[in-house]
Amino acid sequence: MAHRGKLKLYLGYAAGVGKTFQMLTEAQQLKSAGEDVVIGYFEPHERKDTIAKTEGLETVPRAVSEYRGTRLEEMDTDAILRRKPKVCVVDEFAHTNVPGSARAKRWEDASVLRDAGIDVLTSMNVQHIESLNDQVWQVTGIRVRETVPDWVVQEADEVVMVDVTPRALLHRLERGVVYEPGKAQKALENFFTESNLTALRELALRQTAHQIEDRREEELVRAPAAVFPEPIAWSAERILLWLTADPATAILIRRGRRVADYLQSDCVAVAVSRDGDSADERAAIERHLNFARNMRIPTVTIQARDPSKAVAEYARQEKITQLFVTRHVPNLNELVRLVRNMQLTIVAERAR
C-alpha cells in the first residue's frame, strides 16, 4: 500500500497576492531536483509572469464537458491518476466542479490524488475556510460561497503564507497584473479596499500561525513523552451544539467547530425533533444536521416534548462541559437555569 500523498497549501488573502506564482516556483524547483512533477490544473488569469512559470512543466490536459450548451473544463483527475506523477499542482483548491463531475469539489479531487500516493501542491485564500465565513462577512461585507471545511485544510502537511502588503496588491491591480482591466474595476469596488485586504491578511497570518502550532502539537503527541516535560493540565472539554431550525444555527455550527478545534475538544451536535414541528422546520433542522456532518461533527437527534429539558438532560448524561446555542433557541432563560453546572455560550449573530 502506497503512502498517502502530502498536501502543501499556499495560503493567501486575495487574488493576486502570488499564491500560484510561488507554487509554480516550487514546482520548478522540484523538477530541477529530479522530481516527476505535473500540472493538474492551472488557472492562467492571463497573468504573464505566472504563465511563464509553467514553462517546461508537463500539463495534464483538462477534461472537457458540455453543460447546457456551454463548453466547460475541469481538472482530469482520472488522467492524472493514469499518468501517476510524484507531485501534482492543483490550483484553486476551493473551486466547485461543474454539475455532473465525479466529485463536487476540487479539494475532493485532490484527496483522490493523495490517496493514490501523489503529493499535491495547492492554493487557496483564507476567506474560503468554512468556519471563518461569518467573520469574513462581518469584516468585509462579502459572503464567500465556495468554502472548504476546516478539517480538509487541517489535513495540510505544510502551509505557507503568501504575503504581500495591501498597498503592493492595489498597485498590481492597477497595473492590470491581477485581472484584465475591465474586471479589475469591479473587483476593486467590491472587495479590494485597503481595510478589507488588511483584515483578511491578518486572518491569514493568524490562520497560518495556528496551523503551524497544531502541526507541532500533533507531532508532540506522536513523540515520546520525555520531549514534553510540562504537559498542559487542562481537562478535556466536551462541547455540545444545539441545532434548531433557527437560521443562525449555521453560524453556531461554524463558531462551535472553530472553538472546538482551537481548544482541541470533542464536539457533538444535537437536534430535538418534536411532533409539532412544521415541514419547514424539519427541513431546516435536517439541513443543519447535514452541515454539521460535513464539518465532521457527529450528530444526534432526540425525540422529546420539552426541547430545553431534553438537551440539558442529554448534556448532563454525556458529561458535556460547554453548551453552545443560538439566541433563538426555545426558552433560553429556562435553559440558562437548567444547565447551571456547565458553561453555556450564546453565540453572536455577527451583525453588520
Next chain:
Amino acid sequence: MRQSEPVRPNPEDLLRKLEDQDAQSARGRLKLFLGYAPRVGKSERMFDEGCRRASRGQDVVIGAIQKGEAVHTENMELIPCVSGGEALNVPAILQRAPQVCLIDELARDNPPGSSHQYRWQDVEQLVSAGITVIGALNLQYVAEEQDAVERITGRRASCSVPASFVHSADEIVIVDVPPEGLLNGGSGVKLDARQLSELREIALLLAAQVVEEQLLRYLKAHGIRQSAGTQERILVCITPRSNARPMIESGARVASRFHAHLTALHVQQGDLTREAQETVDGYMDYARKLGAEVQVMQTSCDPIDTILSYAREQRITQLFIGHTQRNAWSFWKPNPVDRLIKAAEGMDVRIFPQAASA
C-alpha cells in the same frame, strides 16, 4: 452595528488618495521585511522590491548591504557605510535625498561617536526627512521577542530593535518559508524543525499584531466604526460573588489557544465591604498572573450597561460572566444575565456555573 464605507472607491481614486496623503505628509514610509530565522530570504525579497521600484522609475539607493550577499542591485546606487562599514552614511543619504533607501540589517549598533546609538534611530531620521526606507529584520532582533527566542534556541542576539519600531512600520511583509528548506539547504542554520516551527509561529503572530494596528489606524483615520476586528478579544466579568477563578482560568486558556487579548473587568457600584473588596482584589491579582489586563470601573448606573459599553468599545468577541444567584427580591425584575444576553450583540456570551456548593 458596523457602519460600512459609504461609497466604495474605484482603484485609481483609492491609490491616488493614498498617494496624495503620502505626498502631503513630510514623512517617508517605513516598510519592513520580517524573517523568522536567518536565510529565509528576506534580504532577497527586499532587494528584488528595490529593483522593481527602480525599473519603474523610482529613485532607489542602497544604504546598507551585507557583505558578499547574492542579491539583485541593478539600477540602484550604493551609498557605502562609513566607520569601516559599520554605520550608515546618514549625511550622504540625506544630501542625496532619494525617494527610497534600502537598508539591510536594521538591528545594528552604531560605533561610538555616531550621532545615534542604534541604526534604527538613523532609519527614523531618514523617514522623518521624507525618505521611504525599506529594511530587513529577523525575529531574533526584536527586543520584546528575545526572551522567547532564547527559550527556543538557547541563544540571544547581542543587538536589537524595540518592538515599538516594528509596530511603527507603515507596511510589514512576512517572508514565510517552511522550515524544511532551511533544514537541508546547508544554509548554516543549526535549528531543528521544531525550533524553526516555533520561531515561525511567533513571527507570524507578530506580523498579525502589526497588521491589526494598521487596520485600527486605518479605520480610525477614515471614520469607520467596526465592532469587531479579526483578533479574538475576551472579557471576563468579575464580581465578589462570582466563582471567578475557573472563569479566569478558562479565559486564559482560550486566550492562549486563540492568541487572544484577555481583560478582567470589575464594575463597582458604590462601596464594597472589606471582605468583598479583598475577594475582588484576589481575583484581579490572579487574572494579572494569568496574563490578563485588569480594569476596575465605578458606576452609579446599571453595571450591565457599563459592561456592555466597555465591551463594545474594546471590540470584545467573547464575554464571560458568572451565573447570578437569584435573591429573594429579584423575581420581579429581569435577571441581569438575561438582560446581558439580550443586549450583547455581536459577541459570544459565555455563562459560567456557580461554585459546586452554590
